[in-house]
Amino acid sequence: MDTTVKKDSPFIEITGELCKGCKLCIDVCPKGVIAISDQLNSSSYHPAYYVGADCTGCTLCFYACPEPAAIKVFKP
């Protein structure tokens, strides 16, 4: 879902299968660029996803997320 992101700007990758839908990343994101999906993942959670633009690479979502591998943050 973030294949259109320009790689010269910061972005995050959320692996929906590893997300438990706790919304903490959405709560802390200063830019409001994370949203919750309508779809269910295989664990029956509504996973978070990156809306695709305006991430600043601040990493707050990474540290707010309790899952070790659900969010990756890339900053050029």
Place this chain on the structure above:
Amino acid sequence: MKTTTKATAFYNVFERKGGPHKETTHYCPGCGHGNVHKMIAEAMDDLGINDKTVFVSPVGCSVFGYYYFDCGNFQAAHGRAPAVATGIKRANPDSVVISYQGDGDLAAIGTAETLHAANRGENITVFFVNNAIYGMTGGQMAPTTLIEQKTATTPRGRVESEHGNPIKMAEIISTLPAATYVERVAIGNSKHIMKARKAIRKALKNQVENRGYSFVEILSVCPTGWKMDSPDARDWLTDQMIEAFPLGVYKDESSEREDGWYRDVKPFVPAELNKYFGVNAEADVAPVDLKKDLFCKFAGFGGQGILTMGLFLAQIGMRADHNVSWIPAYGPEMRGGTANCSVNVSNKRIGTPLVERPNVMVAMNLPSLEMFEKDVVDGGVILVDSGIVDKTPDTDRLDVVMIPATEIADEVGTPKVANVVMLGAMIAATDAYSLDFVSETLKVVVKKKNLIDMNLAALQRGYDFVKNGS
């Protein structure tokens, strides 16, 4: 490109976790353990200590720490993590030992261990994850539950007059002179989390630099036990919990405790141990060949000298420079109950001191024979006191020696040396050591010197009974 991603201190895939989904934790959505795990793993990566860290998991939701951390792992009995960590650290002073505990484990069941490890100033790092509730067991009141907080066991809220006040562990531990660094942090919002990361890193760095005991209390959440959604739980932490448990550094003497402040850890010097156990290692002992590893189970009534017999064998092995272990198992009775001990004598390092499948078994009463005979490996040696036990073991499967040890001991002078008669028989039946070597060792290890002759006579009689049938 700077990438912030999963720390290498985590396993890539959590193979030890059952079920599907081996890349996610077993924690509930929004649980604070995940955050704290990530901060610890990140600090381990940064300090480069993954290969020498030992993570001691508690009882509680984080009982499965070993699913996640790619380092040494140990899961301690409830509340005992700091005591276990003490042992690990003292035996391996170069390791970095983390005691990771929740509030039920640390502040209720393990209060004693917690305070005494801190009071001794053990060079360990304690991470105390406080979410004011027993999460794993279904949200009961914990020692840290806030006044008026509703839990499964305080449905009308915690009342001071009835349940006491929330225990403030950081404050209590900061009063102990030996503690080096005590801080309380939280994970309620991003600011808290960034501070918590620093505290966790510092607490680990202190240990790497031998600065002594560090304690970081991390105020955390339990959305499930608190019956809130995840963001609300973080808000409740920020608004309510911090008022009851103020954040901050309660003690920090890190900079005053230079490298090596921590006590001189005395390594385990074999000579010291020999001295302690009364083994004369200086004696002219030539290397003794051990033909076959001995995995022994000695069992009988309390008072028959079963445990002492095991100790003798262990001391014989020690004197021959073999690896040995001895561990007793007995009831509260000094006399008359049942007792058994496990003894390993091996050319190789011994993993566990327990012997579940013995190749040598001594049964000095009937219940012991009935309990342990089936455990003896095929072809194993089993020695039975035929004067006491009116039953012969399976002679097809086992190498059976029926010896009236107690009667022989009576003839020697006292039934108390029946265990040594049995030891002599065992030595003869297994050919593990020469009679001379065993006799020489007994002279050193028998405490009452006036009884040495009687013991040697008993040993000889047992040995002869097997070798010569008399």
